[in-house]
Amino acid sequence: MCWIGTSSAKIAEKDIVVYKIGKVLNNKFRSLYQNYFYGAKELNTKISLRPASDWDYLPHFLIWEGYHSYKDVTIPFNELEESFRGMYVGKIKIIMPLINDYYLGTFIIPKGSEYYENHVGEIVSSNIIYMGKYIKL
16 A cells, blocks of 8 residues: 655654554454554554655655554445445545455554654554454444
8 A cells, every 4th residue: 555645744742543444353453455464452563654756746755664544434324325335534435345344443553653644534654553443344
């Protein structure tokens, strides 16, 4: 997963609640995109965030490393169809089949962690902790 944005680095002044989509296996949360396993309430390895620009003519930059998450998730009742539902991760609409094996996990970016947030609510951080809480999507 790649984070794209224009914001500068921030340092978390307090714990920040964020969310990830993935699977729950043996009380661990497995992320959807990188298949990384998170143990409940375990501090993960700190990752250095290295913004890079691939475009000389645009102010955007990319961050490949880090823990990617969403600031908020919304599942509107009026987005329910016969075999799928619409949901928003940050401001991005995704279509989720009604029959699936995905979960929404609750995480925190610990106080003191470096993070970036873009205009659609995607966050990449230098550290993250899975809180052991999840709901079935």
